[in-house]
Amino acid sequence: MSENNYGALMLKSALDTSVDLTIITVPGIYPVTSGNSSAPDSSAGLLVVSLTPSGSRTIFLKESSSVLYSLVSGKWIKPTASDVNAVAKIGDTMTGGLTLVESDIVLKTSSSDSPQYTIINTTTGASVNMDLIDRRFRIFGVPWGGGPVKQFAFNLETGEFSIPQASIRFGSGIIQADANIYGTAWGENGNSGWINMWITNRINDAKTWVNQNFVTGMKRGAQSSMVMDGGLVEAPAGCVLTGGNGNESNQVGIALYRPLQVWRNGGWVTIGD
Incomplete structure (x- = not known):
């Protein structure tokens, strides 16, 4: 110039x-x-x-x-x-770290559909989406290697938290999707275990104690006989007379008896005197 x-x-x-x-x-x-x-x-x-x-x-x-x-x-x-070298207000990508100090961060959902906000791990391909549908805040995404979408939802009105078809882990404890619970409180000898097995074992223990200490059945035992010819006789201990014939002429008197038995501790036992 x-x-x-x-x-x-x-x-x-x-x-x-x-x-x-x-x-x-x-x-x-x-x-x-x-x-x-x-x-x-x-x-x-x-x-x-x-x-x-x-x-x-x-x-x-x-x-x-x-x-x-x-x-x-x-x-x-x-x-x-x-x-x-700035970030556009609409539709742009920023690389590097972003630091917000004592600032209000507002994410506005502009429609009733989802997803609205997505975080992607470009190395593994795993992604997670966040949205607010009506009163339900949801987090859902595809895990590393693909597979079905996993969804977590928190209802802001009722306080209900749901994780369909998944387990919840807290410390060493687990709550499965079928409501079974795992942890040290339900184990044996200091080990962790499942609550359904703990309850089953306690029921079986109660059944065993009842069977060992309570009568759960009664019957008459096998028939036996004894001679009743002149002298005074008595049926053996635990037995009752069930029949016999008279002592007439030269006929020998016979008495029939059976033991009374109860079912206890897995077997039939004749009652005592």
């Missing part, structure tokens, strides 16, 4: 609203009043026209703002986020 061209880049007279800013090619700095329809947004500002090796360059600096527009092929264009 020559010395004359540098000298031409000076403050010019203000441009009124009727001047088309997009056709000015004379180098200079032009104040622009508000309301000019050819300005980027009809705001007041400065129009700067300068020369480059390939031609003129026109920019518009908005008044009381850092916003700058460039005139490209007859159209005003603002710098993009990538032009200044």
Whole structure:
């Protein structure tokens, strides 16, 4: 650029609203009043026209703002986020760490569908989604290696927390999807165990004690006989007379008896006296 061209880049007279800013090619700095329809947004500002090796360059600096527009092929264009190495407000990707200090973080769900927010592990392919459907906050995703989606839901109204088809682990304890519980409280000899087995063992222990100490059945035992011929006789201990014949003429008197038996501790036992 020559010395004359540098000298031409000076403050010019203000441009009124009727001047088309997009056709000015004379180098200079032009104040622009508000309301000019050819300005980027009809705001007041400065129009700067300068020369480059390939031609003129026109920019518009908005008044009381850092916003700058460039005139490209007859159209005003603002710098993009990538032009200044920034993150765009809508639809962009940021790499590296982000730190928010004592700030409010608000994630707004704009529809009733899901997912809304996704965290992806690009190394393993595992992903997790978060959304708020009505009053239910959900976390769900696909595990490493694929497979069915796992879903966790917390109902903000009822306080209900649900994990369909999965177990809950807390310390060394486990609650399975079928409501079975595992932990040291249900084990034997200091080991962990399942509550259903603990309950089953206690029931079996109770059954064993009852069978050993309570009568659960009664019957008459096998039939036996004894001679009743003159002298006084008595059925053996635990037995009762069940029949016999009379002692007439030369007939020998016979008495029939059976033991009374009870079922205890897994077998039949004759009662005592």
